[in-house]
């Protein structure tokens with residue numbers, strides 16, 4: 619795959635048109651069937667300024683898809699009806715997916731963008747005891 623253009627390689631004020639053809643009916647198509655233009659936020663990387671990234675732990679994930687529904691960038695990936703990871707080319711590191719994850723411990727946690735995912739998984743916290751209501 620060719621190197622994706624970074625966000626700061628566009629001229630200031632650039633307008634990116636996402637599709638090669640018109641947008642009529644495009645939402646009814648699967649992503650793979652859409653004709654994205656070469657310079658769009660789908661085909662180019664728009665996440666290089668991220669400071670923290672979410673890491674997914676499939677060992678605790680219950681595949682509820684809350685994160686998939688709430689991610690504002692459609693950056694949660696799925697495969698065979700299961701959550702399969704995060705699209706780091708588009709994820710902005712907002713942390714919404716972590717906030718809405720209901721498991722204990724959470725199945726998505728934020729780590730420094732430079733941290734290796736395998737290392738992050740080794741540091742995963744243990745299940746926390748429930749706090750008693752008083």
Ligand code: SF4
Nearest residue numbers: 689709710712713715
């Ligand atoms: S951090 Fe934000 S952009 Fe990235 S996957 Fe989570 S919700 Fe989506």
Ligand code: SF4
Nearest residue numbers: 679680682683685719
């Ligand atoms: S919200 Fe958490 S438990 Fe639900 S699918 Fe996403 S990572 Fe898995």
